[in-house]
Amino acid sequence: MRSGCFTLSTAAPAEFVDITGQARQAVAMSGIEEGLLCLFNPHTTAGLTVNEGCDPAVRQDLLGLFGQLLPPSWPCRHAEGNSPAHALATLTGSSLTMIITEGKLLLGAWQRIFFCEYDGPRSRAVHWKALAG
Amino acid sequence: MRSGCFTLSTAAPAEFVDITGQARQAVAMSGIEEGLLCLFNPHTTAGLTVNEGCDPAVRQDLLGLFGQLLPPSWPCRHAEGNSPAHALATLTGSSLTMIITEGKLLLGAWQRIFFCEYDGPRSRAVHWKALAG
């Protein structure tokens, strides 16, 4: 199984959800020893990132900083009024490409993978594809 | 044909140009059923992103928000005076990696692919490479 999809639920308007476990499970299911894993977020008010996973205060600070940069109350032309969330989706990025080596996902000591919710709470999905090589 | 390049012209200093059609054509030309598509922007005052393509007001709002964050009038050391456009290139990203499945590019219901012009109008190019796997 070289590709798949997993789902998650977010609980707040803005939230970083740790999806490292699901990404590692995808690598295990692929059976690939050496290659790449691509994670893809199909939503337009969310993103994917790799950042510090040890101290939850980092994620709180990031959401605080991003909320100051792009306040949700900004006067949008878009009728749904959530353009700051769309802007954060572009600044964060919709996909991640990561290295698989010795059958495992390569991550730094403090790194975890996060789904970045900017317009929740919602039900969300993440697609993945693993390539050997 | 597993790689190629397409060109486009931008018409304004800042503009999001929908290149979803060209990306889908690249996937069709590759003949790949399962794999990855990498899009690469060779310019330093532009970027590539995936975001909402249904309501054009989202793109207008994004350009408005980005112009407030990084005003083009910022006093640059760089003689060309376009460092805010270079900064937006880094914040947006120069490449996209996307999933090909069942011969098609995987995109969410509201997602489209955009070339982000931050220092136009100009003639621009986008390179692509598709990998099977």
Add this chain to the structure above:
Amino acid sequence: MRSGCFTLSTAAPAEFVDITGQARQAVAMSGIEEGLLCLFNPHTTAGLTVNEGCDPAVRQDLLGLFGQLLPPSWPCRHAEGNSPAHALATLTGSSLTMIITEGKLLLGAWQRIFFCEYDGPRSRAVHWKALAG
């Protein structure tokens, strides 16, 4: 040799270090004529980007602009006090996917690859993986 790692030292709190030479060496070591190169940064207060490499003033301007957007003095909850550097890591991105064609890394005329230090000076590493296809 299809994957590896190179190290670098940064000399300032915030700095863009040109790693184009190391990335090209990785492509040469891989022996791949057509494919993709993935660069991955395992640190949480740094990033990877492609931007203008000709005029060093562009990098100075980028660091000036980013320091204004996310001032290092921001009052963090995170005890280490470096959350603005973590935020810049997410906004810059932790990986790059680039095209290899005719045995060479595809880059635009003015493009260079940079390791973006946001919490230095430190010793840093960059992992790479090349895939043929």
